[in-house]
Amino acid sequence: MASYLQMNKEQLTAEFEQVKKEYERLKSLGTVLDMTRGKPGFDQMDECGEIFDLVGNATGxxxxxxxxxxxxxxxxxxxxxxxxxxxxxxxxxxxxxxxxxxxxxxxxxxxxxxxxxxxxxxxxxxxxxxxxxxxxxxxxxxxxxxxxxxxxxxxxxxxxxxxxxxxxxxxxxxxxxxxxxxxxxxxxxxxxxxxxxxxxxxxxxxxxxxxxxxxxxxxxxxxxxxxxxxxxxxxxxxxxxxxxxxxxxxxxxxxxxxxxxxxxxxxxxxxxxxxxxxxxxxxxxxxxxxxxxxxxxxxxxNFEVLKKHMKKHANILRPKFEAVINELNKQLAGKEIAEWTNPLGGYFVNLNVRKGCAKRVEQLCAEAGLKLTSVGATYPYGKDPDNSNIRIAPSYPSVDEVKSASVILCCAVRYAALESLL
Amino acid sequence: MASYLQMNKEQLTAEFEQVKKEYERLKSLGTVLDMTRGKPGFDQMDECGEIFDLVGNATGxxxxxxxxxxxxxxxxxxxxxxxxxxxxxxxxxxxxxxxxxxxxxxxxxxxxxxxxxxxxxxxxxxxxxxxxxxxxxxxxxxxxxxxxxxxxxxxxxxxxxxxxxxxxxxxxxxxxxxxxxxxxxxxxxxxxxxxxxxxxxxxxxxxxxxxxxxxxxxxxxxxxxxxxxxxxxxxxxxxxxxxxxxxxxxxxxxxxxxxxxxxxxxxxxxxxxxxxxxxxxxxxxxxxxxxxxxxxxxxxxNFEVLKKHMKKHANILRPKFEAVINELNKQLAGKEIAEWTNPLGGYFVNLNVRKGCAKRVEQLCAEAGLKLTSVGATYPYGKDPDNSNIRIAPSYPSVDEVKSASVILCCAVRYAALESLL
The missing domain is CATH 3.40.640.10 (Type I PLP-dependent aspartate aminotransferase-like (Major domain))
Known part of the structure; x- marks a missing residue:
């Protein structure tokens, strides 16, 4: 896990060649994924399908x-x-x-x-x-x-x-x-x-x-x-x-x-x-x-029933969040080109990439078939002054899709960082 | 059906005595009726109870x-x-x-x-x-x-x-x-x-x-x-x-x-x-x-199914409207103290009583257990300049209740008119 900031030009160039190759490979897979919004997945909604039987002629x-x-x-x-x-x-x-x-x-x-x-x-x-x-x-x-x-x-x-x-x-x-x-x-x-x-x-x-x-x-x-x-x-x-x-x-x-x-x-x-x-x-x-x-x-x-229901959501969402975090750790830890949160709840993982690189990451992801929340959207007037913040919304896709998305995303983060360093 | 406007004082006084007696009798019945709002009746809603079976796990x-x-x-x-x-x-x-x-x-x-x-x-x-x-x-x-x-x-x-x-x-x-x-x-x-x-x-x-x-x-x-x-x-x-x-x-x-x-x-x-x-x-x-x-x-x-559904509503509502109109005709026709509409649809019958009498009618009805839409509510700033307009909303109560309400209302209209004429 060498830090990109410690590498000399030769090392960076070699790394960039590798990352580019990997990016082209990912691009060739023809992925189509949308992680723009923090939408719940249908697997979560299936957990309360019985709600529709609770109001009607039979139940009053x-x-x-x-x-x-x-x-x-x-x-x-x-x-x-x-x-x-x-x-x-x-x-x-x-x-x-x-x-x-x-x-x-x-x-x-x-x-x-x-x-x-x-x-x-x-x-x-x-x-x-x-x-x-x-x-x-x-x-x-x-x-x-x-x-x-x-x-x-x-x-x-x-x-x-x-x-x-x-x-x-x-x-x-x-x-x-x-x-x-x-x-x-x-x-x-x-x-x-x-x-x-x-x-x-x-x-x-x-x-x-x-x-x-x-x-x-x-x-x-x-x-x-x-x-x-x-x-x-x-x-x-x-x-x-x-x-x-x-x-x-x-x-x-x-x-x-x-x-x-x-x-x-x-x-x-x-x-x-x-x-x-x-x-x-x-x-x-x-x-x-x-x-x-x-x-x-x-x-x-009562509130106890509600809390029990939310545990079912947690069980569905947790692997999706962990898939993101795992890939971030795997590809980006120690490289000093990104920071991210590891939240205990909610709907998002927050990723800050190198200053000035977020829009490029968004673009690289889009070209490889992964739509992210528009960079800047998380700031007033849509302007992220650092062009650094990326919102990851893993709730809607399947775990496998989240994994694929995370691989693309991390590769794009490295790609953009190397571009900016070289 | 003698016009009150054609009666002399003696005739009016005799009529008032009769109406007062009738009003006291109605009051003694202990009626409790609310015709303030144009709410549909539950009998109408029962006509689409199956709607709740149309969305759920079974139907998707x-x-x-x-x-x-x-x-x-x-x-x-x-x-x-x-x-x-x-x-x-x-x-x-x-x-x-x-x-x-x-x-x-x-x-x-x-x-x-x-x-x-x-x-x-x-x-x-x-x-x-x-x-x-x-x-x-x-x-x-x-x-x-x-x-x-x-x-x-x-x-x-x-x-x-x-x-x-x-x-x-x-x-x-x-x-x-x-x-x-x-x-x-x-x-x-x-x-x-x-x-x-x-x-x-x-x-x-x-x-x-x-x-x-x-x-x-x-x-x-x-x-x-x-x-x-x-x-x-x-x-x-x-x-x-x-x-x-x-x-x-x-x-x-x-x-x-x-x-x-x-x-x-x-x-x-x-x-x-x-x-x-x-x-x-x-x-x-x-x-x-x-x-x-x-x-x-x-x-x-499709629209045809909807129109058919509305016929069911019409069948439920029509007798209620006719109960109002019948009583208005029976008690008030020819007396020249009120005018009313005979609508072919909608939710209201409009009654205009003698100028200056509507609030008194509302009060008399309330004292006999019948709540009407507040007089004036049908005008900007709640002010009916003629103090004449009464909105009758027959949709919610049962036909029998509408009949009872109409009897009270018409009696109150005569009562207030005679008061104002005497």
């Missing part, structure tokens, strides 16, 4: 409160799911709103509400020139929403403990800074979980803007790959200690528990924020799809 | 294009439903967006998009002082959305042919007037269908505002009570003739076809408008619940 349509879920009504969702999501989000069930099939939609609507109605202050749109803190690399769709509404994005680099709090504590002194995106557990794409200290500092923040909101996207709250997963401190409890509970709105969904397109999403917040959110929702809809909620409530009658 | 999850509907993707819905809704909305399937469970939500989002991004012009919110035309009586939730966004509402009284076009053609000369609500078929609450002439005049409009949009809520497009229902002219075709197709956005849903809370909603518009709507949606969500869409696609493989 009535929830635990006696509501026939086929008709209108019930703005904020079924009580059973409020209890279930309260375990996931760590707040009282009365603070939970259970919605439709998309937590992203709930986040979009929340930002839209900020723009048109504000959060206790003037609508953001009429304040003008507002900004959002965007820890990065991060989730492209968060950044896309922010950009859609014309909110200026301030990138802040993540540390291994979460976003760089020294910088953030300075930024929030600007009252134009209205909020911040967070994926606090098994973050997209780095797979890091915020440390207790980071959570405490976030909860202690007293931003200049009274209408500042942390968008806490806890998408991977119970998505461990191993029995011993990361533990995320309960930020809401920390906020309550600081009297800052109105600063945070939390989101999650069952998209990666049941079905990505047909799951159930939820948000949670302080009583004040919940009242603001529900006030808007009362104009927006008569209520969510309670039958799909009922399906989920019957599938997961 | 793949649509006609080979998409496994469990995963992410497909922003604008399944092709099968685009075709189905194209029959309902009368436009090409390529102009249809199939969404979640609520057309109201689609309307809210469309107005919100106007506020934050506009329709080809400056965002409505930044233009300031914008207005909407609100034909009335109308749907309270339309007015509520408009009010929520701070859009000034201009009430325009409906004629038996739809909104008063003479007035509207004047109003649209103001470029602050950005749109208009329409329920063009079996309107809520009057049950009227816009005449061909009204549709043609709407389609011919050239508003001063280039970003003017008609919100065409065709909620009852195929909701006939009789074999021979009203025919609504295809406004989109008329718009195309006039080059005004960007002026209109159409909505409908299966809320009153399958399930009010768990149906499928759709919108349709010109290619330009569809591109604007989809652009926003691409930020808002990854896609709708395709499994519920697949359920609907399999339940209604």
């Amino acid at each position: 349509f009535t929830n635990c409160e006696g509501t026939d879920c086929r008709n209108y009504g019930g703005l904020d969702g079924l009580i059973e799911l409020k209890y279930l999501f309260s375990h996931i989000l760590g707040v009282d069930h009365s603070q939970i709103i259970v919605g439709g099939n998309s937590s992203l939609n709930m986040m979009f609507d929340t930002i839209a509400q900020g723009m048109t109605h504000g959060f206790g202050d003037k609508p953001w749109m009429l304040q003008g020139g507002i900004k959002f803190i965007c820890p990065c690399p991060g989730y492209d769709r968060h950044f896309a929403i922010t950009e859609h509404f014309g909110i200026e994005m301030i990138p802040v680099k993540n540390t291994p403990n979460g976003p760089d709090m020294d910088i953030i504590e300075e930024l929030i002194k600007d009252e134009k800074v209205k909020g911040m995106w967070c994926v606090p557990k098994y973050s997209n794409p780095e797979g890091i979980t915020y440390s207790d200290d980071t959570v405490r500092r976030l909860a202690a923040m007293k931003p200049a803007a009274k209408d500042f909101r942390i968008m806490w996207d806890n998408a991977y709250a119970i998505h461990d790959l191993y029995d011993k997963g990361d533990k995320l401190l309960n930020i809401y409890h920390e906020c309550v200690k600081n009297g800052t509970e109105d600063n945070i709105i939390m989101f999650t969904s069952s998209s990666k528990i049941t079905f990505p397109g047909a799951g159930v999403a939820a948000e949670a917040a302080s009583p004040y924020n919940v009242s603001l959110l529900k006030k808007r929702m009362a104009f927006q809809t008569i209520g969510p799809d309670k039958l799909n909620q009922l399906r989920h409530a019957r599938m997961f009658p | 999850f793949t649509n006609c294009e080979g998409t496994d509907c469990r995963n992410y993707g497909g922003l604008d819905g399944l092709i099968e439903l685009k075709y189905l809704f194209s029959h309902i909305l009368g436009v090409d399937h390529s102009q249809i967006i199939v969404g979640g469970n609520s057309s109201l939500n689609m309307m809210f989002d469309t107005i919100a998009q106007g506020m934050t991004h506009g329709f080809g012009d400056k965002p409505w919110m930044l233009q300031g002082g914008i207005k909407f035309i609100c034909p009335c009586p109308g749907y309270d939730r339309h007015f509520a959305i408009t009010e929520h966004f701070g859009i000034e509402m201009i009430p325009v009284k409906n004629t038996p042919n739809g909104p008063d076009m003479d007035i509207i053609e004047e109003l649209i000369k103001d470029e602050k007037v950005k749109g208009m609500w329409c329920v063009p078929k079996y309107s809520n609450p009057e049950g009227i269908t816009y005449s061909d002439d009204t549709v043609r005049r709407l389609a011919a409009m050239k508003p001063a505002a280039k970003d003017f949009r008609i919100m065409w809520d065709n909620a009852y497009a195929i909701h006939d009570l009789y074999d021979k229902g009203d025919k609504l002219l295809n406004i989109y075709h008329e718009c195309v003739k006039n080059g005004t197709e960007d002026n209109i956005i159409m909505f409908t849903s299966s809320s009153k076809i399958t399930f009010p809370g768990a149906g499928v909603a759709a919108e349709a518009a010109s290619p330009y408008n569809v591109s604007l709507l989809k652009k926003r949606m691409a930020f808002q969500t990854i896609g709708p619940d395709k499994l519920n869409q697949l359920r609907h696609a399999r339940m209604f493989p």
Whole structure:
């Protein structure tokens, strides 16, 4: 495992010849693989096929409160799911709103509400020139929403403990800074979980803007790959200690528990924020799809059943993640041309290649039949300043496909590094 | 059937004594009935109980294009439903967006998009002082959305042919007037269908505002009570003739076809408008619940099956509507104290009582155990200038309950009229 940085020109040239040959061989295989998105695999979804038998003529349509879920009504969702999501989000069930099939939609609507109605202050749109803190690399769709509404994005680099709090504590002194995106557990794409200290500092923040909101996207709250997963401190409890509970709105969904397109999403917040959110929702809809909620409530009658279900997902996903990590170790360890994470959960492995090489890696992979998440997508405005970050999404393909993809990817990383060194 | 207006004081007093006695008798029955909302009855929903067997392990999850509907993707819905809704909305399937469970939500989002991004012009919110035309009586939730966004509402009284076009053609000369609500078929609450002439005049409009949009809520497009229902002219075709197709956005849903809370909603518009709507949606969500869409696609493989299904609804609803009309005829015909519609479809019977009496009727009904839609709700800002309009929603209760409710209602109408005459 010789470091490329220690090699002389001759050695590098020899290595490059070998890598090129290997790359041409891989290219000739005619692989067609797509690892662009963190989609669950159908093998995971097969694990809850019985959910469809749980609501119908034979089983009835009535929830635990006696509501026939086929008709209108019930703005904020079924009580059973409020209890279930309260375990996931760590707040009282009365603070939970259970919605439709998309937590992203709930986040979009929340930002839209900020723009048109504000959060206790003037609508953001009429304040003008507002900004959002965007820890990065991060989730492209968060950044896309922010950009859609014309909110200026301030990138802040993540540390291994979460976003760089020294910088953030300075930024929030600007009252134009209205909020911040967070994926606090098994973050997209780095797979890091915020440390207790980071959570405490976030909860202690007293931003200049009274209408500042942390968008806490806890998408991977119970998505461990191993029995011993990361533990995320309960930020809401920390906020309550600081009297800052109105600063945070939390989101999650069952998209990666049941079905990505047909799951159930939820948000949670302080009583004040919940009242603001529900006030808007009362104009927006008569209520969510309670039958799909009922399906989920019957599938997961309690949190223990849900956790057991997630172990099945872990068993399916773990070999895929390990296939990536193994190949990264095999081909790249010690070469000093890349760094990667080894997450204990979530949906991504994060790979940082040599500065300036990521786009070339993406291109080499594409030419060999492997589509990766577009380089830069994990940064605000699609611009990775280092041209270094690659998001690996191993969940959707089969283990064998992930192996093939990893071989191509690692070869491309070496190829691009050697090109840049020579 | 003596007209109250022809009676002398003595006759009126005698009549009032009788009516009061009857009212007290009805009150003593201890009725508890709710006719506030146009909710379908469970008997209607029982007609499509088999829909739940159509998606599951046994039947699979793949649509006609080979998409496994469990995963992410497909922003604008399944092709099968685009075709189905194209029959309902009368436009090409390529102009249809199939969404979640609520057309109201689609309307809210469309107005919100106007506020934050506009329709080809400056965002409505930044233009300031914008207005909407609100034909009335109308749907309270339309007015509520408009009010929520701070859009000034201009009430325009409906004629038996739809909104008063003479007035509207004047109003649209103001470029602050950005749109208009329409329920063009079996309107809520009057049950009227816009005449061909009204549709043609709407389609011919050239508003001063280039970003003017008609919100065409065709909620009852195929909701006939009789074999021979009203025919609504295809406004989109008329718009195309006039080059005004960007002026209109159409909505409908299966809320009153399958399930009010768990149906499928759709919108349709010109290619330009569809591109604007989809652009926003691409930020808002990854896609709708395709499994519920697949359920609907399999339940209604073509338009003929759907129309047959709607006949079952008609058979259930017709006796309820006739129970109302019969009682209105029996107690109120010829008395010159009320007017009502006899709609051939939709969800409401409209009753106009003597000016100034509607709130008293509501109160008398409530005291006798019958809850009606809050008087005024059918007008912008909740204000019926005549205090005359009552919306009767007979769909949800049983036929017997509708009969009892109608007896109470008619008695209350006579009571309030006699009070006001004496």
